[in-house]
Amino acid sequence: MKQTFYSNGKLLLTGEYVVLDGAKALAVPTKKGQSLSVTQNQSGFLSWKSFDCHNQTWYTTTIKIATFFNITPPKGNSKFDTTLFKILWEALQANPSFLKKDIGYAIETHLDFERLWGLGTSSTLINNIAQWANINPFELLHKSFGGSGYDIACASINTPVFYQRTKDIYKPNITSTIFNPPFKASLFFIYLEEKKDSKDAIKNYRSQSKENLASIISKINTITEQIAISQDLEQFKDLIITHENLIAQLLNTTTVKQDRFPDYSGVVKSLGGWGGDFVLVTGTKKDMSYFSHKGYHTIIPFTEMVL
Numbered sequence: 001m002k003q004t005f006y007s008n009g010k011l012l013l014t015g016e017y018v019v020l021d022g023a024k025a026l027a028v029p030t031k032k033g034q035s036l037s038v039t040q041n042q043s044g045f046l047s048w049k050s051f052d053c054h055n056q057t058w059y060t061t062t063i064k065i066a067t068f069f070n071i072t073p074p075k076g077n078s079k080f081d082t083t084l085f086k087i088l089w090e091a092l093q094a095n096p097s098f099l100k101k102d103i104g105y106a107i108e109t110h111l112d113f114e115r116l117w118g119l120g121t122s123s124t125l126i127n128n129i130a131q132w133a134n135i136n137p138f139e140l141l142h143k144s145f146g147g148s149g150y151d152i153a154c155a156s157i158n159t160p161v162f163y164q165r166t167k168d169i170y171k172p173n174i175t176s177t178i179f180n181p182p183f184k185a186s187l188f189f190i191y192l193e194e195k196k197d198s199k200d201a202i203k204n205y206r207s208q209s210k211e212n213l214a215s216i217i218s219k220i221n222t223i224t225e226q227i228a229i230s231q232d233l234e235q236f237k238d239l240i241i242t243h244e245n246l247i248a249q250l251l252n253t254t255t256v257k258q259d260r261f262p263d264y265s266g267v268v269k270s271l272g273g274w275g276g277d278f279v280l281v282t283g284t285k286k287d288m289s290y291f292s293h294k295g296y297h298t299i300i301p302f303t304e305m306v307l
Contacts (some may be wrong), residue, residue, distance in 0.1 A: 001040050007127040008307060009112070009119035010154035011189070012272050013179070014224040014243060015163075017250065019148040023217040024164045024224045028179060029154040032112035034124035038132055043289045048084065049172040050109045058115060059255040067099050070093050081113040083144065087126060088143040094140065098133040111267055116195040118277030119300075125150035131156075139170045144277030147198060157267040158307055162224070184302045186282050190291050190300035192260075195277040201273030216246050235281055237267040244269055255257055 007028035015025025015227040032053075044066070054069040061081050067074040073089035078080045078306050094097050099105070109128070113119045122145055130137035137152045153174045160179040181187070223243050230236040244255045247270070256279055257268040266283040281291070288299045 002037060004035060004037045005130065005131040006033060007120070007124035007130040007131075007155035008158065009124060009239065010151040011119065011278065011305070012150055013160075013269075013297065014227055015150075015273070016270065016272055017201075017247060018217050018220050019215070020148055020202065020205070021166065021210075021213060022165050022216060024159065024221045025148075025150055026177070026224045026228050027150045027154050027163050028160045029158060029225070030113070030305055031288075031307050032119065033155070034112065034121065035110045036128035036132065037108045037274055039106040041104040041106060042102075044102060046088075046099075046105045046107065048107045048109075049142070051111065052115050053111050053113055055110075065099055065104065068099055070099060072105075083145070085232055087129055087140065090143045091129055091135055091140055093129060093143075094135040095133045096137075114298075116305065117191060118150050118272060122198075123147075124155055124292045126130045127152055127155035136170055138172065142169055147202070160228070160306075164226070177228055179306075181226050181230055181233075181236065183236065186233055186284065186289060187302035188281050188283065189271075189300045189302070189305050190281055190288075190296050191278055191300075192256075192276055193296060193298075196272055201275075205251065208250060210250075213250070216250055221244055233282065236252055240267045240269045240280075240282075261290075280298065 009032050011028050011030060012283055013026045013028060015023045019025040045062055045064055047062045048060060052058045059080055061076060063074060063085065068089050073086045076085055109125065125207050126141050126145060127137045127256055130140045141147060141152050148165060149172055153161050153163050157176060159176040162177050163172060164176040223239050227236065227239050230239065233277055248255050251274065256270045257264065257276065261268050266281055266287060269280045271278050271280055291299060
């Protein structure tokens with residue numbers, strides 16, 4: 001008996017950081033994601049193999065199923081083990097019939113995108129496990145990994161979404177929307193050749209003063225709605241610049257354009273944790289040589305990235 005599950009990758013176009021405090025964010029699922037397959041056997045062990053987008057094994061582990069029935073999550077020999085076992089243990093707490101002591105499970109995961117790109121290696125895993133366990137993925141995320149949950153929304157919805165946390169963190173407001181601007185040929189995603197740790201980014205955000213948070217969230221909400229319906233590239237660029245400056249003010253830092261690309265003629269916007277992963281830039285295909293000359297060679301057009 002084999003089961004297969006799939007989840008989309010994600011990108012957060014607006015609302016980074018402040019989405020944690022209830023701001024409305026615009027997020028998009030990506031064309032590339034991650035699959036998880038489960039084959040039952042009689043071994044009594046869970047064997048796990050994770051493959052990257054080149055079909056190379058990057059992680060393996062084995063653990064006795066019975067250890068998941070202890071009152072605390074099992075520990076592993078690596079941070080990957082400990083994190084994975086915690087997710088599976090929490091899934092079992094949410095659905096006690098999820099795993100059976102006398103059954104074995106051979107698991108394989110396959111990534112479609114580069115593991116360090118920040119497109120949702122963790123969120124796609126959590127959503128796939130939640131599908132397998134037939135539980136609420138937002139609850140599993142909160143109890144195992146943390147975060148706002150927008151990435152979980154993108155994992156199972158094949159359209160852009162407005163995402164907003166509520167008082168019930170297990171039931172956010174998610175609304176499918178359309179983000180298909182007529183100027184999409186002028187939008188590109190560029191990998192900054194640096195993986196950003198989401199937990200560290202959140203910790204830094206939490207350490208900042210929140211004196212003007214309510215005002216900034218209100219402005220970000222408006223910008224998010226305007227960006228989603230923008231039909232004019234110049235207006236879109238103005239909105240992006242305003243958004244970047246608001247988040248920079250909140251983080252007490254400079255924007256990615258000021259730091260890395262001050263002489264670029266177009267607009268550059270951070271996506272997710274500032275300082276790593278992907279940025280969104282405006283320009284022509286010819287303009288992208290500016291970035292490749294600086295050593296940034298992963299340049300993906302909007303239409304190739306967004307589902």
